[in-house]
Amino acid sequence: MQQEAMTMTEFFDRFGTDEACRAYLYEKRWSKGFICPKCAVADKPFNISSRNLLQCKHCNHQTSVTAGTIMDRSRTPLRKWFLAIYLMSSDKRGCSALRLKKELKVAYDTAWTMSHKIRNAMKERDEEYQLSGFVEIDEGFFGSPSEGKGKRGRGTDKAPVVVALSLDEEGCPEFVKAQVLAKVDGNSIADFAEEAIGPDSTISSDGLSVYHQLSKKGYEHISKKIDPVVCPEHLRWLHLVISNLKAFLNGTYHGVPKKHLQAFIDEFCYRFNRRFWSNQFFARTLFACANASPFTRYDLIG
Numbered sequence: 451m452q453q454e455a456m457t458m459t460e461f462f463d464r465f466g467t468d469e470a471c472r473a474y475l476y477e478k479r480w481s482k483g484f485i486c487p488k489c490a491v492a493d494k495p496f497n498i499s500s501r502n503l504l505q506c507k508h509c510n511h512q513t514s515v516t517a518g519t520i521m522d523r524s525r526t527p528l529r530k531w532f533l534a535i536y537l538m539s540s541d542k543r544g545c546s547a548l549r550l551k552k553e554l555k556v557a558y559d560t561a562w563t564m565s566h567k568i569r570n571a572m573k574e575r576d577e578e579y580q581l582s583g584f585v586e587i588d589e590g591f592f593g594s595p596s597e598g599k600g601k602r603g604r605g606t607d608k609a610p611v612v613v614a615l616s617l618d619e620e621g622c623p624e625f626v627k628a629q630v631l632a633k634v635d636g637n638s639i640a641d642f643a644e645e646a647i648g649p650d651s652t653i654s655s656d657g658l659s660v661y662h663q664l665s666k667k668g669y670e671h672i673s674k675k676i677d678p679v680v681c682p683e684h685l686r687w688l689h690l691v692i693s694n695l696k697a698f699l700n701g702t703y704h705g706v707p708k709k710h711l712q713a714f715i716d717e718f719c720y721r722f723n724r725r726f727w728s729n730q731f732f733a734r735t736l737f738a739c740a741n742a743s744p745f746t747r748y749d750l751i752g
Contacts (some may be wrong), residue, residue, distance in 0.1 A: 591747035636663035
């Protein structure tokens, strides 16, 4: 979906107040006119400006422009939410909670919770799509630099992550999906493929036996037992993406605990999949945040 392009200068010019942020969010949520979330009647609501509420003219239900979004019931000003969304969506290196704390002038716990809510919205947005066509698949192992020290490859103690990358007709990268696995086996790989890759796709992998399950699921599967040093072109783009993902996790965040590893991987995939629309990052991510499922701090620490 095409979204509004916006430079950093335009962002700061437009969203200096909460009122400007509310007006923009209203337009994004109800671009075709307000629809009451309770009675579903479409009509212009009463604006209770003293309490920042909207009241339906038919059932008198009161709601806010942030109700049902990740910003609902937050005491953080809306302009700071907008800035957090801008920073996390526009910087390909990512934006740590520590940086959000400094830029937004909020408590670290507040910044940490906000960042995870935004990541969850990114994840939900990408869940709506599947990879298709020609897809490369492989696994990598992720964790903080100290985890699995002394072990490398498939014998490491780090978390296994399966990564799939679709290529266009010219063999260039299109979109990526990745998932943390409990273990690398045929069933886990097959389950990931069925969720992330369209049924008519062709999947290319190395010769590891766990990938043989893919052909049993109806995929056309190309398996090659090769030495990457001898044949660097096989899965070349995928290995580059995995390398960039590791650099992202260890560079910006200096390693991520296994409990939250999937959330940070989702963030990387979300930005990678929209890299050709970088000037639309803010509008796209705000749309995702406005339509995401409720996600509370308890969901993070519970």
